[in-house]
Amino acid sequence: MEGRLEQAAALGQKDKGPAFISLINEIISRSDQSTVARDIPTLVGFVVNQESVGLVVGRQVLSELVRIVGDGTISDPEVRKRVVQETIETTQPKIVSYEEQVSNLRFQLADIYENEEEWSDAARVLMGIQLDSNQRSLPDGEKMRVYVRIVRLLLEEEDSVQAESYFNRAQLLVHSTTDKETLLQFKLCQARISDYSRKFLEAASRYHELSFVADIDEEERRHMLMAAVTAAVLAPAGPNRSRVLASLYRDERTTELPTYNILSKMFLDHILRPAEIKEFEGTLKPHQLAKIAISSNDRVATSTNDEEIDTPSDPPISTRTAPATVLDRAVMEHNLLASSKIYHNISFRGLGALLDLTPGAAENMARKMIEQGRLRGTIDQVDKLIWFEGNHEEDDAQGKAGGLGEVEEAEDTGAPFTKRWDAQIRITAANVESIVQHLTERGLVRVPVQA
Template identity: 70%
Template sequence: MASTGTPREMDAKLSQLASLAQKDRTAGYLALVSEILARASQDSITDDLQLLVDTVVNQDTVSLAISRQVLTELVKNLDTGHIADHGLRKHIIQGILRVLQPRIVSYEEQVTSLRFQLADLLEAEEEWTEAARVLMGISLDSGSRSLPEDEKFCIYIRIVRLLLEDEDSVQAETYYNRAALLSNSTTNRETQLQFKLCQARINDYARKFLEAAMRYHELSWAADIDEEERKELLSSAVTCAVLAPAGPNRSRVLASLYRDERSCDLPRYNILSKMFLDHILRPAEIQSFEQTLKPHQLAKIAISSNDRLASTVNDEEPSEPSSSKRTGPSTVLDRAVMEHNLLASSKIYNNITFRGLGSLLDLSPAAAETMARKMIEQGRLKGTIDQVDKLIWFCGGKEEDDAQGKAGGLGEVEHTTEDTGAPFTRRWDMQIRTTAANVETIVQHLAAKGLIQTTIVSV
């Protein structure tokens, strides 16, 4: 059995090695490293290795060439699993790094390797932030040693991924921006997918839900990713699309997800279909969806002082006891649902009173008017506000005109309409024309695929 080693014994061995000629010292130190790592008793391994490292690094009698060779061998042995105990190996690496820190410039290669090993150990313990900090300490651009750009890119991406595990999106975005500058430095498919996933998750944490939904959906088609992970990415895309601000851009993303044949197998398909079809969402459906959200997706939102002031203006009419007193949405989900229900109501009603909209959205009448005004100002809702009669008038979108003009492969068709002075009749006629044009488009697609045959009727 190998000796356990004591401080006195270790000092004696190091003194004996110091008396050897320079050409013999390297072999002696390497043999001592092997002897320490081979001990059955692990009680004194950490102290003896630190003493050995301190001797070869800080003693003027040991040349830099010898110390680097000894440290390289020690780092190699640690990396290849000579120390099986997880906690002991971590403790040894941390001790060696403390000794090397004052002279890190002379041992950058060895320190970098030790930091990678320590980060692996911390990641295995799910100490995400600590692992990221260890990697942050690696010198990527020094005068004596500079890593290739593709290696820097991989390190930045790993730091971002670790920080996002602990939901530190602010610091993660800093390192993501550094990685973005090097995104063209690698052709490795796995690394590129990790980069895109980090981009989607950062957008998610930053509440840029529309961009996050598009990135998640794009990744859900990647064949390199496991089927179960792709399903999870698609589910994340649906969640972000639901939380995105209501408007034409979100409608396009919802349409893309709704038409994805894989979406019907998701638990969130019900709320996706209702949002795509512009159905009003009910409280029970919202509560069920809320239970699936992550903490950052349930973040509280603050109402601006101007909106709060506008939402608390007293109505001239006395308020009903049952009317809501809420002056605005309280969470991200709350806002998304209110904006959706407001947009959905514009598809159902020609106009609605402030009080009626407030009852629909669970807001005070003034707060409902404020939400509608902001959406109209931002181009996400087509309509006008009559503050005298306390009405919101909804207008038909230009999308209907475009669909009617281009459907059926007719291209740009100029239409002339007679001004009858009856706006609701014109709107009804427009809906009939749009429906007829859509039916014509469906028939043409079916005929092109040979699913139906056109019959010529002779008179």
């Protein structure tokens, strides 16, 4: 092999390139493919490192090798992978001179790894491509395509932290492309990163939006719709989640999903039972079952009201001091809101039995939701009661989650006209009574004295 390479290098400058390329074709066409992965890197090393060959010839030879490998001339996939890997390693020290050729080889190697579902290896190969350099600069649209591909591969490996870093780079270039496929992949990555970051409301909205895009395969759209339902169920309970749940509940396609039962129960403010939660838990991904830690402040708060005297009629006290997972927290907050639709008040102990928490932990959860505006009510720590505010019948008619009062976006939700008419009469009568009382206090109206 060395002798053939020396002969080719001794030829005139115009003949060197064709001679080396002819030798590449000869090596690849051998019946014994096991020698290809050995001899091609040897040839590349000779062409790249021998000064007698020259930079122009070296680029010509490497460009032709990239084309030949890309055309699938090497039939054995394992041999093809080794050829690309070793060619990149051999050329890497001379990356400044052969940047374009090495970048193309990296794209090919990433394709190979992706076909083998080696997501992290594929992402790492793409990260090694110099997208901004003095020798070669890619258009912004092409850079964004590479960044989005890296994000997608990292998310397949569930490396959401590094994926978010590359997503932020892609976000800066989103205006630079009009390619539909790239933009759709970008939006999908955006939804998935929100999902991994536990921004479930945002993720649900983005998944639901993508589920309507006709350019996406029907099975993929169904998968995104199911992801939207899952994210909505895991989102923090409150009026914002209620709006997302309403949008999904009204989507006729959700009735065919295995998660429709829990979606309907959450939308209708029904209390969820352990068997239903267990069934839904089986559909979740690992990051959606992540453990959540309890802070030291919450630990103190949960133990404040747990010393109570048992009576035979009292429900048993749970030993759990906080939700263990994201799903636990979502279900407990939902059941707390659902109980506000059923009861005017509830004891700490009774709420703890409903949520499977200690009384102090149940009070702490209610307190947080009231502070955050996701639940309307008051806490009586003397009598150990939580009072829920608002007219429950009206709240149900108007679709106001957790009795949160006037939620402007949810005013007109198709409530029966008779109920709305009755509500207007009550409001008008109350206003008239207030005016009459005000006039009477000023002595402008005399109340007749009955005999």
